[in-house]
Amino acid sequence: MSRSHRGAIAVLGTGMAGLGDCQGRTEQEIIAQASHRAVAASGLKMQDIDGIITSSLTSPWWVMRMAEYLGIRPRFSDSTMFGGSSFIADLKIAAMAIEAGQCDHVLVCYGANPRSAPSSTQINQMRAALDPQPYEHPYKPFNPVSSYALAAARHMHQYGTTRRQLAEVAVAARKWAQLNPDAFLRTPLTIDEVLGAKMISDPLTVRDCCLVTDGAGAFVVARADRARDLHPRPIYVLGTGHAHWHRQISCMPDVTVTPAVDSGRTAFAEAGLTPADIDLVELYDAFTINPILFLEDLGFCAKGEGGAFIGGGRIEPGGDLPMNTNGGGLSFTHPGMYSIFLVIEAVAQLRREAGERQVPKADVALVHGNGGVLSSQATAILSHSL
Numbered sequence: 381m382s383r384s385h386r387g388a389i390a391v392l393g394t395g396m397a398g399l400g401d402c403q404g405r406t407e408q409e410i411i412a413q414a415s416h417r418a419v420a421a422s423g424l425k426m427q428d429i430d431g432i433i434t435s436s437l438t439s440p441w442w443v444m445r446m447a448e449y450l451g452i453r454p455r456f457s458d459s460t461m462f463g464g465s466s467f468i469a470d471l472k473i474a475a476m477a478i479e480a481g482q483c484d485h486v487l488v489c490y491g492a493n494p495r496s497a498p499s500s501t502q503i504n505q506m507r508a509a510l511d512p513q514p515y516e517h518p519y520k521p522f523n524p525v526s527s528y529a530l531a532a533a534r535h536m537h538q539y540g541t542t543r544r545q546l547a548e549v550a551v552a553a554r555k556w557a558q559l560n561p562d563a564f565l566r567t568p569l570t571i572d573e574v575l576g577a578k579m580i581s582d583p584l585t586v587r588d589c590c591l592v593t594d595g596a597g598a599f600v601v602a603r604a605d606r607a608r609d610l611h612p613r614p615i616y617v618l619g620t621g622h623a624h625w626h627r628q629i630s631c632m633p634d635v636t637v638t639p640a641v642d643s644g645r646t647a648f649a650e651a652g653l654t655p656a657d658i659d660l661v662e663l664y665d666a667f668t669i670n671p672i673l674f675l676e677d678l679g680f681c682a683k684g685e686g687g688a689f690i691g692g693g694r695i696e697p698g699g700d701l702p703m704n705t706n707g708g709g710l711s712f713t714h715p716g717m718y719s720i721f722l723v724i725e726a727v728a729q730l731r732r733e734a735g736e737r738q739v740p741k742a743d744v745a746l747v748h749g750n751g752g753v754l755s756s757q758a759t760a761i762l763s764h765s766l
């Protein structure tokens with residue numbers, strides 16, 4: 381029987397920096413800026429940080445570099461790499477470390493500058509740095525896009541999902557982005573524009589794919605029972621779950637069913653909640669097929685019904701299930717790995733600090749991160765109340 385961490389930790393301050401194009405600044409600099417903002421917003425000083433969790437697509441030494449750069453001597457550090465889901469999976473790691481008495485204040489931070497880095501092809505360098513994928517490499521796929529395109533094509537074949545339904549995810553994200561002054565792309569977007577955009581990997585056009593931008597994010601977590609002494613509105617972590625079943629898409633048992641089935645079940649069980657209790661969702665939208673798969677696998681609708689479920693404006697501003705309320709990886713920002721921004725946006729919504737895009741009922745939020753090629757899935761349920 382595993383020990384529950386329900387409500388054990390709370391998110392205090394959050395910070396972002398270098399969103400979009402951070403020309404002239406390194407990734408280390410923008411991560412440090414986001415971290416200083418998060419620590420200050422937590423009512424702490426950088427020297428109070430005794431735990432750090434971070435990882436990078438470009439350097440295995442990242443946690444040591446960042447701790448050195450921030451001038452801290454952590455008692456607890458972790459840099460486990462789960463790809464894009466890492467910073468939601470990190471909530472469980474932080475809860476375990478804090479509950480075990482290893483540290484009191486954990487800084488989780490990430491950033492990258494693939495857009496403005498001197499080498500404009502940093503994203504391709506990231507691709508090249510990925511571990512070898514022996515069953516796929518000989519066919520020279522354009523990964524990760526091609527892997528997600530395979531999942532989308534299979535979902536369309538098996539369940540009748542349409543390209544218009546995929547496009548609805550991108551259009552909804554853009555409607556949210558139009559309400560977010562920090563979003564990278566804010567011009568209006570139509571279904572036809574998504575369908576008519578440059579094809580990248582059939583059936584995904586460039587508008588079905590997340591952005592390649594700069595950006596950094598950070599948040600601080602602490603023991604829930606001390607959180608109110610530090611921050612007037614701590615956001616409690618009610619449940620977390622993490623699962624991975626495969627690394628490369630050719631080893632995924634069924635490309636329409638993701639390990640979110642397991643991560644979601646674990647997170648909901650720990651929180652003692654069901655999808656009906658969730659007011660808003662922040663789901664890692666690396667590609668438009670992702671949220672459709674995740675809504676199904678997390679239990680918001682039946683397998684195969686995700687395309688219809690997101691229709692009728694349900695996930696848009698004013699809809700029943702607000703989704704990716706900052707504009708998501710499709711329109712807000714996406715510096716290589718994205719899940720840190722899912723947590724930051726959920727916290728803003730739960731604190732009613734989301735400005736024009738604030739959703740009316742924001743008591744319980746679900747955040748869901750995705751890493752690799754639907755490989756690593758991490759779910760967390762957050763609330764302003766225990």
Ligand SMILES: CC(=O)SCCNC(=O)CCNC(=O)[C@H](O)C(C)(C)COP(=O)(O)OP(=O)(O)OC[C@H]1O[C@@H](n2cnc3c(N)ncnc32)[C@H](O)[C@@H]1OP(=O)(O)O
Nearest residue numbers: 464501504522524580586589590591592666716750751752
């Ligand atoms: C868990 C996760 O987060 S997975 C997601 C990780 N993030 C990503 O995969 C980013 C996804 N988005 C992208 O890669 C980009 O936005 C793209 C490729 C979809 C479009 O980018 P654009 O800048 O509009 O297109 P552009 O035509 O300039 O291509 C950019 C690069 O991709 C290459 N490329 C684009 N399409 C293809 C293709 N179909 N096949 C092979 N290479 C391609 C181009 O050759 C170019 O390479 P270069 O930088 O070495 O010259």
